[in-house]
Amino acid sequence: DQQVKQNSPSLSVQEGRISILNCDYTNSMFDYFLWYKKYPAEGPTFLISISSIKDKNEDGRFTVFLNKSAKHLSLHIVPSQPGDSAVYFCAATYSGAGSYQLTFGKGTKLSVIP
Amino acid sequence: DVKVTQSSRYLVKRTGEKVFLECVQDMDHENMFWYRQDPGLGLRLIYFSYDVKMKEKGDIPEGYSVSREKKERFSLILESASTNQTSMYLCASGQLTQPQHFGDGTRLSIL
Numbered sequence: 001d002q003q004v005k006q007n008s009p010s011l012s013v014q015e016g017r018i019s020i021l022n023c024d025y026t027n028s029m030f031d032y033f034l035w036y037k038k039y040p041a042e043g044p045t046f047l048i049s050i051s052s053i054k055d056k057n058e059d060g061r062f063t064v065f066l067n068k069s070a071k072h073l074s075l076h077i078v079p080s081q082p083g084d085s086a087v088y089f090c091a092a093t094y095s096g097a098g099s100y101q102l103t104f105g106k107g108t109k110l111s112v113i114p
Numbered sequence: 115d116v117k118v119t120q121s122s123r124y125l126v127k128r129t130g131e132k133v134f135l136e137c138v139q140d141m142d143h144e145n146m147f148w149y150r151q152d153p154g155l156g157l158r159l160i161y162f163s164y165d166v167k168m169k170e171k172g173d174i175p176e177g178y179s180v181s182r183e184k185k186e187r188f189s190l191i192l193e194s195a196s197t198n199q200t201s202m203y204l205c206a207s208g209q210l211t212q213p214q215h216f217g218d219g220t221r222l223s224i225l
């Protein structure tokens with residue numbers, strides 16, 4: 001049973017426009033969510049996170065929105081740049097995990113076209 | 115900056131061999147993790163450890179074991195490698211309230 005779903009395997013966006021990556025989850029125990037970015041032949045790098053006590057978190061060009069009632073979060077990148085082309089993974093965990101175990105989605109490959 | 119180092123970037127082994135993948139972190143993190151990444155399947159947790167000599171099974175532990183004799187080092191062991199274990203293996207470390215940090219991965223091919 002897939003608890004974290006990224007239903008779009010890929011997304012293409014023009015440089016300068018907004019990229020919106022979506023993520024849905026099924027486990028209502030999840031209370032902390034993260035986005036990771038991964039380039040080929042490198043490990044994932046942490047991008048931004050959000051706690052369930054918030055509905056928005058912003059860091060420069062990256063904003064994550066959380067809709068708890070819909071069990072949905074999204075990552076907005078504005079403006080998109082060619083260097084943002086990568087695979088983006090959504091991940092979730094819950095405070096009771098103790099060891100901070102993450103559950104990942106399958107990823108969305110973002111291509112930003114110059 | 116946190117540094118997670120995986121001993122090999124690329125590794126080729128034969129079916130039936132015992133394979134060791136090593137991971138070292140330099141930030142004194144309590145938690146360490148092993149994932150595999152396959153196309154279309156994302157990152158799947160194999161095993162994790164929250165302390166020296168402690169280990170917990172993740173989502174896909176079959177065919178693997180782990181060892182954590184020192185806090186900074188976490189080893190993944192393929193007891194008898196099979197072709198379906200050909201994959202990208204990623205090690206990560208983290209503290210309770212901080213995001214996990216990943217190594218650059220080991221691309222393992224089993225022939």
